[in-house]
Amino acid sequence: xxxxxxxxxxxxxxxxxxxxxxxxxxxxxxxxxxxxxxxxxxxxxxxxxxxxxxxxxxxxxxxxxxxxxxxxxxxxxxxxxxxxxxxxxxxxxxxxxxxxxxxxxxxxxxxxxxxxxxxxxxxxxxxxxxxxxxxxxxxxxxxxxxxxxxxxxxxxxxxxxxxxxxxxxxxxxxxxxxxxxxxxxxxxxxxxxxxxxxxxxxxxxxxxxxxxxxxxxxxxxxxxxxxxxxxxxxxxxxxxxxxxxxxxxxxxxxxxxxxxxxxxxxxxxxxxxxxxxxxxxxxxxxxxxxxxxxxxxxxxxxxxxxxxxxxxxxxxxxxxxxxxxxxxxxxxxxxxxxxxxxxxxxxxxxxxxxxxxxxxxxxxxxxxxxxxxxxxxxxxxxxxxxxxxxxxxxxxxxxxxxxxxxxxxxxxxxxxxxxxxxxxxxxxxxxxxxxxxxxxxxxxxxxxxxxxxxxxxxxxxxxxxxxxxxxxxxxxxxxxxxxxxxxxxxxxxxxxxxxxxxxxxxxxxxxxxxxxxxxxxxxxxxxxxxxxxxxxxxxxxxxxxxxx
Amino acid sequence: xxxxxxxxxxxxxxxxxxxxxxxxxxxxxxxxxxxxxxxxxxxxxxxxxxxxxxxxxxxxxxxxxxxxxxxxxxxxxxxxxxxxxxxxxxxxxxxxxxxxxxxxxxxxxxxxxxxxxxxxxxxxxxxxxxxxxxxxxxxxxxxxxxxxxxxxxxxxxxxxxxxxxxxxxxxxxxxxxxxxxxxxxxxxxxxxxxxxxxxxxxxxxxxxxxxxxxxxxxxxxxxxxxxxxxxxxxxxxxxxxxxxxxxxxxxxxxxxxxxxxxxxxxx
Numbered sequence: 004x005x006x007x008x009x010x011x012x013x014x015x016x017x018x019x020x021x022x023x024x025x026x027x028x029x030x031x032x033x034x035x036x037x038x039x040x041x042x043x044x045x046x047x048x049x050x051x052x053x054x055x056x057x058x059x060x061x062x063x064x065x066x067x068x069x070x071x072x073x074x075x076x077x078x079x080x081x082x083x084x085x086x087x088x089x090x091x092x093x094x095x096x097x098x099x100x101x102x103x104x105x106x107x108x109x110x111x112x113x114x115x116x117x118x119x120x121x122x123x124x125x126x127x128x129x130x131x132x133x134x135x136x137x138x139x140x141x142x143x144x145x146x147x148x149x150x151x152x153x154x155x156x157x158x159x160x161x162x163x164x165x166x167x168x169x170x171x172x173x174x175x176x177x178x179x180x181x182x183x184x185x186x187x188x189x190x191x192x193x194x195x196x197x198x199x200x201x202x203x204x205x206x207x208x209x210x211x212x213x214x215x216x217x218x219x220x221x222x223x224x225x226x227x228x229x230x231x232x233x234x235x236x237x238x239x240x241x242x243x244x245x246x247x248x249x250x251x252x253x254x255x256x257x258x259x260x261x262x263x264x265x266x267x268x269x270x271x272x273x274x275x276x277x278x279x280x281x282x283x284x285x286x287x288x289x290x291x292x293x294x295x296x297x298x299x300x301x302x303x304x305x306x307x308x309x310x311x312x313x314x315x316x317x318x319x320x321x322x323x324x325x326x327x328x329x330x331x332x333x334x335x336x337x338x339x340x341x342x343x344x345x346x347x348x349x350x351x352x353x354x355x356x357x358x359x360x361x362x363x364x365x366x367x368x369x370x371x372x373x374x375x376x377x378x379x380x381x382x383x384x385x386x387x388x389x390x391x392x393x394x395x396x397x398x399x400x401x402x403x404x405x406x407x408x409x410x411x412x413x414x415x416x417x418x419x420x421x422x423x424x425x426x427x428x429x430x431x432x433x434x435x436x437x438x439x440x441x442x443x444x445x446x447x448x449x450x451x452x453x454x455x456x457x458x459x460x461x462x463x464x465x466x467x468x469x470x471x472x473x474x475x476x477x478x479x480x481x482x483x484x485x486x487x488x489x490x491x492x493x494x495x496x497x498x499x500x501x502x503x504x505x506x507x508x509x510x511x512x513x514x515x516x517x518x519x520x521x522x523x524x525x526x527x528x529x530x531x532x533x534x535x536x537x538x539x540x541x542x543x544x545x546x547x548x549x550x551x
Numbered sequence: 552x553x554x555x556x557x558x559x560x561x562x563x564x565x566x567x568x569x570x571x572x573x574x575x576x577x578x579x580x581x582x583x584x585x586x587x588x589x590x591x592x593x594x595x596x597x598x599x600x601x602x603x604x605x606x607x608x609x610x611x612x613x614x615x616x617x618x619x620x621x622x623x624x625x626x627x628x629x630x631x632x633x634x635x636x637x638x639x640x641x642x643x644x645x646x647x648x649x650x651x652x653x654x655x656x657x658x659x660x661x662x663x664x665x666x667x668x669x670x671x672x673x674x675x676x677x678x679x680x681x682x683x684x685x686x687x688x689x690x691x692x693x694x695x696x697x698x699x700x701x702x703x704x705x706x707x708x709x710x711x712x713x714x715x716x717x718x719x720x721x722x723x724x725x726x727x728x729x730x731x732x733x734x735x736x737x738x739x740x741x742x743x744x745x746x747x748x749x750x751x752x753x754x755x756x757x758x759x760x761x762x763x764x765x766x767x768x769x770x771x772x773x774x775x776x777x778x779x780x781x782x783x784x785x786x787x788x789x790x791x792x793x794x795x796x797x798x799x800x801x802x803x804x805x806x807x808x809x810x811x812x813x814x815x816x817x818x
Contacts, residue, residue: 044567044570047566047570048563048566048567048570049559049562049563049566050563063556063557063560064560064563064564067557067560067561067563067564068564068567068568070561070564071561071564071565071568072564072568075565075568075572117637117638117639119635119636119637119638120636120637128576128577128580129572129576129577130576132575132576132580133568133571133572133575133576136571136575137568137571137575165563165567168567169567172571172575173574177574177575177579180579181579184583185583185586188583188586188587188592188595188596189592189595190595191595191599191612192595193595193596193597193598194580194583194584194586194587194596195584195587195596195597195598196584197597197598199635200598200600200607202600202606202607202608202609202610203606203608204608204609204615204616204617205603205608205609205615205617205623205808205811205812205815206616206617206618206620206623207618208615208616208618210609210613210615210633210634210635211634211635211636212598212600212609212610212613212635213635213636214597214598216580216581216583216584218583218596219579219580219583219584220580234635234638235637235638235639236638236639236640236762236763236764236765239638239640239761239762239763240638240763240765241610241612241613241614241763241765241766241767242598242612242613245599245612246801247802304645305645305646306645306646306648306658306680306687306742307643307644307645307646307647307648307657307658307661307680308645309679309680309744309749310658310661310662310665310678310679310680310681310687311661311678311755311758311759312678312749312750312751312754312755312758313755313756314645315755315756315759316640316641316643316645316657316661316759316760317640317641317642317759317760317761317762318759318761318762319761319762319763319766319768320627320756320761320766320768320769320770320804321766321767321768321802321804327762342762343762344640344762345639345640345641345642345762347640347642347643347644348640348641348642348643348644348645348657349645350645351644351645351646354644354645440642440643441642441643441644441647442647443646443734444646445644445645445646445647448644465642466639466640466642467642467643467644548644548645548646
């Protein structure tokens with residue numbers, strides 16, 4: 004399947020489901036009724052579903068849930084040898100277990116381990132896969148809380164986190180996963196609890212074919228923009244992603260929620276055209292990035308790609324160069340980080356594109372929830388910048404963008420670049436860059452990619468670098484933790500302060516935020532901010548390699 | 552007794568996590584493990600095993616090594632020797648062109664594979680940026696003033712024997728000394744294109760390692776390249792071999808294990 008056909012068919016499919024699926028998500032988050040199962044869960048959890056939470060209580064609930072999740076997952080990994088289905092695997096090493104627990108709870112799914120030689124089946128399905136669901140639900144819940152902030156008039160509350168978490172998981176994520184698991188199984192993705200099968204190959208060698216509950220984990224890995232592979236080779240592994248059709252399905256699942264959430268935004272504020280403007284920003288950036296990535300890879304510049312005749316190193320025959328390049332762009336434009344090819348062996352400029360996608364802040368369309376709230380923060384910054392330029396009152400959707408709002412938005416934007424650049428500098432200052440496999444500019448790219456991926460909660464890698472040392476596990480763990488929760492708290496604070504405002508009526512001085520001009524401005528602000536922040540680092544890595 | 556708020560939050564969190572773990576981490580995957588036992592789904596859920604004479608010889612989804620047996624079509628290079636317990640790629644970059652005592656550069660690996668496959672199939676194994684003896688054609692060029700000025704010394708970094716070029720910009724090319732790091736000495740690393748065709752006879756997938764290390768497929772071009780040798784070794788017609796290639800091709804990609812099993816079955 005050529006990259007162009009793949010891209011075009013995905014655009015058509017997403018355009019078709021954007022409205023009905025967005026409307027479904029909208030109804031889920033505004034519904035006043037609770038199902039019987041949900042009422043049972045609220046009773047078991049011990050919360051009152053009717054209790055509205057202020058932004059502070061909402062944030063503390065998110066943090067409490069995430070803290071408990073990290074601890075639970077850490078213990079599960081450390082104690083896996085004493086539980087069922089461990090397949091005889093050792094307990095996961097302490098620093099790898101910490102890194103992995105943080106990684107899956109923060110929706111990053113950075114993997115400092117190889118699944119097939121580290122994780123038993125229980126750790127995978129009851130530990131890692133559960134976090135695939137709930138970390139995605141947390142992201143959507145926080146985005147919905149921000150939307151409630153925009154929609155509210157002089158309100159002090161943003162909804163109830165426990166209700167959002169439960170409903171998003173049970174009414175949005177789980178039903179789609181059930182369907183997707185079935186399709187994946189029909190297409191050949193494995194689903195069993197076997198410890199593997201030893202076979203004697205045609206030429207008499209022994210091959211140990213692995214087993215596992217892969218299909219059920221694969222579905223949420225993509226739908227929740229998580230990206231943590233059951234096996235080390237991730238979606239390049241034929242048991243995870245057997246054919247071009249499963250590859251298409253995976254890309255569709257990755258993009259489904261992030262591209263449909265702007266519809267929820269439009270419905271919540273009662274102006275669908277505002278949602279379309281946000282989708283347009285996402286689509287412009289995404290299509291440009293996909294086109295560039297496919298272009299660079301199929302052109303195949305560089306010594307080794309030219310010697311080989313095509314940039315096929317680290318790519319699968321069934322996906323080809325362009326089918327791999329589309330996946331690389333999509334997985335980094337969202338916060339997924341699943342890979343069906345290994346980015347480390349990409350052409351210099353083709354390999355730079357996934358980095359740039361992540362540096363954009365993963366907003367085109369970004370992770371489940373985090374993409375929408377990231378882009379709305381950029382929209383606020385754009386309104387502010389536009390206000391400065393033409394002397395208009397900065398306001399967005401009737402809400403005044405005052406000093407407090409713009410401080411929160413600016414801090415939001417600064418967190419991840421600070422983590423990326425300080426982390427990269429720290430690796431070099433302490434000599435920990437020495438674990439890179441490649442040398443020269445490409446070695447720098449491996450380090451830069453690692454921190455870009457961790458701080459932006461992506462999880463993909465220039466995988467040549469060894470990151471299972473104590474230093475790397477600690478450093479990337481901190482980058483993931485701060486890169487997830489600091490922006491998330493700032494967004495909830497922003498939601499709280501927006502909710503308190505009484506909307507101001509539109510005046511002649513109001514900048515229209517649903518027109519192509521505004522779409523162009525948000526795209527421009529996003530690209531300029533990223534270029535100013537990261538161009539020096541990129542110049543030392545992929546640009547130096549690609550242009551020399 | 553009323554719990555402090557922070558403790559109540561964490562207790563609610565723990566209960567929520569446990570409830571959700573039962574639903575999402577046990578009921579959901581195990582339901583599908585159960586569904587995977589249903590006839591019709593069970594073969595695929597179990598790993599799409601290929602059997603010959605009642606014994607499993609592999610999975611149609613997972614590539615395997617055919618040990619350079621000339622009677623079989625060969626798979627792509629694998630960074631993990633087709634071991635499903637150690638999957639992954641080489642992760643070497645596009646400008647990894649200088650061999651070191653620890654490991655061969657990616658360029659030399661590509662050159663060496665191209666040469667060996669060319670020899671095996673009796674075709675031209677030459678490639679751009681490769682020497683005739685199958686290593687990366689790469690010079691370390693020393694200039695008088697660092698990066699500029701006249702060339703003062705040239706070394707063929709991947710060759711300790713006779714260099715692939717006698718002179719470069721009027722300077723005699725020296726063979727490399729084993730273990731010397733010429734980049735550190737200030738040389739500019741310069742790959743030399745040579746005059747091999749842009750599209751070498753041995754195709755790209757044949758000389759590059761896959762992403763998974765388990766790639767079950769090869770390009771039609773690589774299968775066609777191997778067909779005459781397989782036909783000769785097995786004493787079957789080339790037409791018959793092409794027929795079987797066609798039957799085991801999907802979307803331009805040939806499933807090597809299924810093809811080889813079909814060949815064995817026809818004998």
